[in-house]
Amino acid sequence: MMEHLEGRQSVFAALAARQRKINVILLRHGMHTADLADLLALAESNGVPIRYVDDKELTLMAHGATHGGVLAVATAKPRTSVDQLLERIATAAAPPLLVLLEGIDDDRNLGFAIRTAEACGALALLVKKHMWDFDPVEVSRPSSGAYERLPLVQISNNDDLMRVKKAGIRLIGCLAGAKRKLWEADLTRGVCLAIGGEKRGLSGAVRGMCDRFITIPTVGGASSLSLSHSSAIVMAEALRQRQIPSSAPSRPSFEAVDWHTSPTDEDVAEAPDGGGEDNGVNVDDGDLK
Numbered sequence: 001m002m003e004h005l006e007g008r009q010s011v012f013a014a015l016a017a018r019q020r021k022i023n024v025i026l027l028r029h030g031m032h033t034a035d036l037a038d039l040l041a042l043a044e045s046n047g048v049p050i051r052y053v054d055d056k057e058l059t060l061m062a063h064g065a066t067h068g069g070v071l072a073v074a075t076a077k078p079r080t081s082v083d084q085l086l087e088r089i090a091t092a093a094a095p096p097l098l099v100l101l102e103g104i105d106d107d108r109n110l111g112f113a114i115r116t117a118e119a120c121g122a123l124a125l126l127v128k129k130h131m132w133d134f135d136p137v138e139v140s141r142p143s144s145g146a147y148e149r150l151p152l153v154q155i156s157n158n159d160d161l162m163r164v165k166k167a168g169i170r171l172i173g174c175l176a177g178a179k180r181k182l183w184e185a186d187l188t189r190g191v192c193l194a195i196g197g198e199k200r201g202l203s204g205a206v207r208g209m210c211d212r213f214i215t216i217p218t219v220g221g222a223s224s225l226s227l228s229h230s231s232a233i234v235m236a237e238a239l240r241q242r243q244i245p246s247s248a249p250s251r252p253s254f255e256a257v258d259w260h261t262s263p264t265d266e267d268v269a270e271a272p273d274g275g276g277e278d279n280g281v282n283v284d285d286g287d288l289k
Helices: 008-017 033-045 055-061 082-091 107-119 136-143 158-166 204-209 227-242
Strands: 002-006 022-028 050-053 070-075 097-101 124-128 152-155 170-174 191-195 212-214
Touching: 002 008, 002 136, 008 022, 008 033, 008 070, 008 136, 022 033, 022 055, 082 124, 082 152, 082 158, 097 107, 097 227, 107 124, 107 136, 107 227, 158 170, 158 204, 170 204, 191 227
Parallel strands: 022 050, 097 124, 097 191, 124 152, 170 191, 170 212
Antiparallel strands: 002 070, 022 070
């Protein structure tokens, strides 16, 4: 299946990642090639042909007029398997940071989340199989190239998620009713931050697998945040903690916590599904609070 890549950033990132077969790159007639020297050089080294076309033709092929005069026709980005993810976890130089998005209601929000995940040092981003039906163009543009570089892992079922946990990854659920604030949890270990969608939140099945829950406290009139904003806040906190020296007094420490036990009342306050039990109940408001 062929896809379109739109914009200089997306096309250049795909060329550099070398994960796709790019059939042709289309450029608008009259573009200043000096601004595209790095892209043209990389395309030549990859053996990708360049063709100049009218702006009208580009716009007809693209999603709109925001392509910037650059469009590529390429195969789909390959999905990272759970086996490949486990290999990455086993060989990671630092405790892995993973992000699980269980609900995606806006493709651009996914693109922004991917961009933030890469910036915060995430090893991979996990997406449930039934949520994989997104528009790659709408995801790629706001990701600013991160969509091509960051591994996206398709999680087919809860067994896949359990395999990730058995590799030493703690599953941290982001939940509005949790008592523990995000900066009170140790996010320097190998963790997977589970973030629900903007309509249903985390499923009961995922909650039942979580080792701990955290929340983002808010003040003022806003009682909820969008998926892209809430995930950015949580990932930024994980990055902040990982940049604090291990001897610093402000660094969270929960060495006495048994991460293999189920969440307790200390972690959840009035959680709508009964504190993470696998009862299949979803939260109507999936934004973090």
